[in-house]
Amino acid sequence: MAVGETRFPEMPEIEGLRLGATMAGIKKPGRRDLVVIEITEGARVAGAFTRNAFCAAPVTVAREHLSACTARGEAPRYLVVNTGNANAGTGEAGLHDARATCAELGGLVGVGAERVLPFSTGVIGEPLPMDRLLAGLPGAVQALDDGSHAWQAAGEGILTTDTRAKGASVTLALGDETVTINGIAKGSGMIRPDMATMLAFVATDAAIEPSLLDQLLREAVERSFNCITVDSDTSTNDACMLIATGRGVSVVDGEALTRFREGLLQVMTELAQAVIRDGEGATKFVTLQVDRARSRREALDVAFTVAHSPLVKTALYASDANWGRILAAVGRAPVEDFDVNRVTIDLGEVRLVENGGRASGYTEEAGSAVMAREEIDIRIALGRGEQGATVWTSDLSHEYVTINADYRS
């Protein structure tokens, strides 16, 4: 199941970046499951990784290799991504496998192992099938291309329980020149990113210095991937990479930086929302906007408390305008000195709650009409300050239980 239609967009070429996908048979035959991304010499690469303490072996190795490159003033040249196996909970053997993958690809393409970053997604706790993975690398390298079809093939080659590939692209006119930002992402369950979603790769042809690139990535992650949740479960393998090949316009400050920042946030928000629309068992796409909070943290706390409430999520699934459950979830959010008489809750254009209880003009018919929609907006105003936050989530359906009771992920 998934909410709405999403077509994989036409992706313009990013000069200095090529992608190759192949079928290595890592988990099952006949599907793309191994992707190599080639980055030109002289590019800049920033990364954000999961905060899960049980982080996967490839996350540990990717962090190490990225630091090693940075210390030498250079950037990674290759990313290698497999689906079907997360290489998580695999201890020392898993670290060895991740490093061996980098060494093998490095040997094939003529760079040191440390200039290759590994990424894995799929089942936790099984050893990586190294024979099939290594045997697939030459095919992925051979497939390297910068056309839109290569982006789509790579988007498909990183999926697990996702039902569709997720891509987003913007092209910005900066003066006489243009800058392109392309991104692909995967994720459907175990989605409560804490730095970045399961896996996302975003690239631009702009030239951006490392510290600014890092700052831009962190800002955009904070307002996109860190604002979505399917099921409150943070993955062991989350990673989001931002690549600036430097072949195009230089982005340093002023209008160009403002425009680039907006464009990057747009690409990453589209990808984050695509993850929610494809959330496991999702039948609704829900936007939770909390404002008039004392701080952004407080607004996020309220939004995530509502977004994680199984009772709110099952009511959304049932298209039941059960505002009492929303009110109860808001009421248990970790907010100090909370005066609920100042809270208002709106469902689409219908006011649900004011003055500590059901809004006087509310009718069940009006509430039900909004809840019947596939895309639902819930706005909660706390009456405490001027800060706000927006979080996107899905509902809790029978199919979510079926997927997760049947699928060994």
Add this chain to the structure above:
Amino acid sequence: MAVGETRFPEMPEIEGLRLGATMAGIKKPGRRDLVVIEITEGARVAGAFTRNAFCAAPVTVAREHLSACTARGEAPRYLVVNTGNANAGTGEAGLHDARATCAELGGLVGVGAERVLPFSTGVIGEPLPMDRLLAGLPGAVQALDDGSHAWQAAGEGILTTDTRAKGASVTLALGDETVTINGIAKGSGMIRPDMATMLAFVATDAAIEPSLLDQLLREAVERSFNCITVDSDTSTNDACMLIATGRGVSVVDGEALTRFREGLLQVMTELAQAVIRDGEGATKFVTLQVDRARSRREALDVAFTVAHSPLVKTALYASDANWGRILAAVGRAPVEDFDVNRVTIDLGEVRLVENGGRASGYTEEAGSAVMAREEIDIRIALGRGEQGATVWTSDLSHEYVTINADYRS
């Protein structure tokens, strides 16, 4: 659905306390839905209430009346409990209805309204049907009795989506005398108590001074009702009352206090566990024991992170020994400087995780054999200190989604 068999126990008389239940037709005809509890003059009463900021009108009024009694050095004489309607999210009108209920019962039995405490449970946001509720009060008063059947009738008269009445009783021999502690509770969904579960009423014939009674209640709640979760949703109506009629032995300190404290914890733990066994859609009863933590708070944080994980809960439902999901949930718990290489996770008698990954001796067969059971123990040792905590929870089943997608609660 519910886990295991639970018979309502034989409840000895508590001298100085009577219960009466009746069918007032508050939500639907033909079921007990209105309960009155009569407490002798000279008793002591302690209460713990929800911390949900949107607390229900009866919670506000019960708190006010309890404070007013305490200020005058006396205790409440009557509790009145209805199911079928939570009188929550009902604003000023709800407060008026709760006060009117107390005044009406007070008039019937000849005490001031402030010596009556109101409790409600059921659907949120509908006005209390005052005509039927008030019309039912004389019948409930007429039914007042101290026999075991009166306890059972009261236990039935407070249920909502529960499938069975929940009672527990212990009798302690203190020297030549005995002390009895009886309790009833209700709760099945919206269960993540934060002070106390939905509704619990515990009574003893012991004589205990108010400040000690209050302390004993808080200690026992902290280790019983505050250690259970079905779905992470804290109710607007949670309340737990402890009544000491004072007709029996005096409990002040020493051995008697130690024994009483243990007995009280036993009754409240049995009631809390009965709530989980009857959790909405529950097919498993899960004990999560976290030890070797730096603090009890840290142990509770890890236990609740695992207990609330939808992926862990669906794996439990599927009897799938998916230890990777438990590991991922432990890894995202809010623990500082977390060295996962020191963590061990055991499922029943089977070691799942050690040294940051799957335990070397682990086999899928051994794990599956434990997961097939109806009662499952998960023990997580953090390797950081000497503190621990135990939390009880249920699984996440199709029936949970059905109940909460269909039932307007």
